[in-house]
Amino acid sequence: MHWPAFPAEPAGRRYVEAMVTVVTHPLLQHKLSLMRDVQTGVKEFRELASEVSLLLAYEAMRDLELSPHRLTTPLVEADFPMLSGKKLALVAILRAGLVMTDAIVDLVPAAKVGHIGLYRDPQSLLPVAYYNKLPADIAERRVFLTDPMLATGGSASAAIQSLKDAGAQSIKLMSILAAPEGIAVIERDHPDVEIVVAAVDSHLNDHGYIVPGLGDAGDRIYGTK
Numbered sequence: 066m067h068w069p070a071f072p073a074e075p076a077g078r079r080y081v082e083a084m085v086t087v088v089t090h091p092l093l094q095h096k097l098s099l100m101r102d103v104q105t106g107v108k109e110f111r112e113l114a115s116e117v118s119l120l121l122a123y124e125a126m127r128d129l130e131l132s133p134h135r136l137t138t139p140l141v142e143a144d145f146p147m148l149s150g151k152k153l154a155l156v157a158i159l160r161a162g163l164v165m166t167d168a169i170v171d172l173v174p175a176a177k178v179g180h181i182g183l184y185r186d187p188q189s190l191l192p193v194a195y196y197n198k199l200p201a202d203i204a205e206r207r208v209f210l211t212d213p214m215l216a217t218g219g220s221a222s223a224a225i226q227s228l229k230d231a232g233a234q235s236i237k238l239m240s241i242l243a244a245p246e247g248i249a250v251i252e253r254d255h256p257d258v259e260i261v262v263a264a265v266d267s268h269l270n271d272h273g274y275i276v277p278g279l280g281d282a283g284d285r286i287y288g289t290k
């Protein structure tokens with residue numbers, strides 16, 4: 066895996082490739098390209114975001130534990146693999162992460178769902194939590210945190226810290242797009258957290274947008290501007 070060159074990155078900065086999984090499946094990449102297209106309207110964008118989220122979850126959950134369960138088919142009784150191990154929690158960073166958890170919960174309907182809302186303080190520019198509702202037993206669950214755009218990494222890092230403060234021990238971050246800067250922040254602040262993305266783009270622009278990116282994910286999902 067070769068990361069795209071990012072000229073603003075200080076010389077010598079490296080990404081820990083093991084912590085980032087880029088899901089290169091052709092179906093997902095095709096849908097991501099449609100999401101990038103400025104001509105794609107709200108309805109289609111939302112549907113694509115859901116589909117991409119499902120495909121990301123498929124990969125992010127590849128290491129879920131299975132154990133044999135005795136079942137009877139119409140023909141025989143035998144052992145078959147079924148999910149075991151820790152239960153799951155999906156946690157959305159509001160608001161754009163909602164579309165991802167809403168899609169993924171169809172795949173894992175027994176998962177509990179939490180929400181974290183953050184805004185950026187205009188003075189300090191630091192993320193401040195305005196909403197935090199997590200499953201009470203989050204410490205016993207594997208957590209999949211959703212944030213479609215891992216841009217500066219500030220919100221995702223703060224959300225991961227909230228999860229850890231609540232006792233979460235196993236966290237994966239799922240993003241549709243990431244910038245190298247965001248990955249570097251998560252790597253620095255939370256080296257134990259794996260990241261699953263559909264693509265790592267070139268860089269952030271001066272307004273904090275991922276380039277080439279897909280624009281403001283929340284606005285494109287909800288039709289706001």
Ligand code: URA
Binds near residue numbers: 214273274278280282
């Ligand atoms: N958030 C978005 O929605 N888009 C970006 O490009 C960066 C942050």
